[in-house]
Amino acid sequence: MKQWDMRNLFLDDTRLHFVIGDVRDKDRLHSVMHGIDFVVHAAATKIVPTAEYNPFECIKTNILGAMNVIEASLNSSVKRVVALSTDKASNPINLYGASKLASDKLFVAANLAPTQSTTFSVVRYGNVMGSRGSVIPFFIRESLSGSLPITDPKMTRFMITLTEAVQLVWHAFSDMLGGEIYVKKIPSMNIIDIAKAVAPDASLRTIGIRPGEKIHEQMIGLEDAAFTYEYQTYYKILPQLNNIYQDSRYIKSGSLVPSDFTYTSNGNTQWMTVEQLRHWINSQEPCVS
Numbered sequence: 001m002k003q004w005d006m007r008n009l010f011l012d013d014t015r016l017h018f019v020i021g022d023v024r025d026k027d028r029l030h031s032v033m034h035g036i037d038f039v040v041h042a043a044a045t046k047i048v049p050t051a052e053y054n055p056f057e058c059i060k061t062n063i064l065g066a067m068n069v070i071e072a073s074l075n076s077s078v079k080r081v082v083a084l085s086t087d088k089a090s091n092p093i094n095l096y097g098a099s100k101l102a103s104d105k106l107f108v109a110a111n112l113a114p115t116q117s118t119t120f121s122v123v124r125y126g127n128v129m130g131s132r133g134s135v136i137p138f139f140i141r142e143s144l145s146g147s148l149p150i151t152d153p154k155m156t157r158f159m160i161t162l163t164e165a166v167q168l169v170w171h172a173f174s175d176m177l178g179g180e181i182y183v184k185k186i187p188s189m190n191i192i193d194i195a196k197a198v199a200p201d202a203s204l205r206t207i208g209i210r211p212g213e214k215i216h217e218q219m220i221g222l223e224d225a226a227f228t229y230e231y232q233t234y235y236k237i238l239p240q241l242n243n244i245y246q247d248s249r250y251i252k253s254g255s256l257v258p259s260d261f262t263y264t265s266n267g268n269t270q271w272m273t274v275e276q277l278r279h280w281i282n283s284q285e286p287c288v289s
Helices: 003-010 026-033 048-053 054-075 096-112 134-145 164-177 193-197 222-229 241-247 274-282
Strands: 038-041 081-085 119-123 149-152 156-160 179-183 188-190 203-206 218-220 228-230 235-236
Touching: 026 188, 038 054, 048 054, 048 096, 048 156, 054 081, 054 096, 081 096, 096 119, 096 134, 096 241, 134 156, 156 164, 156 193, 164 179, 179 193, 179 222, 188 193, 193 235, 193 274, 222 228
Parallel strands: 038 081, 081 119, 119 179, 149 203
Antiparallel strands: 156 188, 179 235, 228 235
C-alpha cells in the first residue's frame, strides 16, 4: 500500500506520523525515534540476485542499517524492537541470507548492555504470499504469455500470509524478554504446484536457479536444535549468550525439540495444496489476483 493510502487510512489516529528516511542515515533515525515505544525493523535489500550483484549496497542496508536502528533505539530509550528476518538467514548460501544472519546476531547481542531499557528480538519467516518479492505476482504477470518460467521443478518454499506474519510480530512484542528468534509454523509448497495454482493452463519451462538461490529453504538448522523450543504455533530459538537458552523465564511453556531437529521447506509436515493457494489468490485485491 502506498504511503498516501496509509496516511488516509489512519488520518484520525494522532499516534501515527508518516515520515520518510533511510536506515543508512543514522541522524535521521535518531530524529524520528524520540518518544517512540515500539519499533518494527523491516527495511532490507531482499532480492537475492540484487544482493549478489550489488554486495556493497546490500551490506550498507542490511548490516550497517541494522546497527543504526539498534543505536538509535538505545539512545532514544525505545522499549521494544522486533527485527524481521528471513528463512535465508539459516545456513545462508547467498549474500542476502548472510547479511540477515549478521543482522540477527546484532539484534540478539544488542540485549547484552546491562543498564539498557531496550529489548530486542527477531521474527523469522518465509515467502510472504503476494508481497513484492513473491513469485505469485510474478507468475500472475507472466501467465498472460501462456508460459511460466520454473527455476527447478524440485524447488520448495515456505508460505505465509501477511496477516500471519504481522501476528507473529505482535506475539513477539508481548512475549519477548530479549534475544529470542521466533519462527512461525507455516506450510510449504512445491514451485510446480504454485504455478498450477496461479495458471493451471500455462506451459512450464525450466530456466535454472538464479545466482545465490536455494532449492529448498531452512528456518532452523541442526546447530540450533539444542537451543530451540516448540510451542503450539511457532518455534523459539533462544540465545546461547549468557546461557539464556537454559533460563525458564525464556522457555516458559516450550518443549525442547529433538537433537536432530531441522525445519526445512522440503522436510515440512505441513503442505499447502493447489486449491488452498488458488482460493487465497481469488480472495485478494485485484492488484494481486
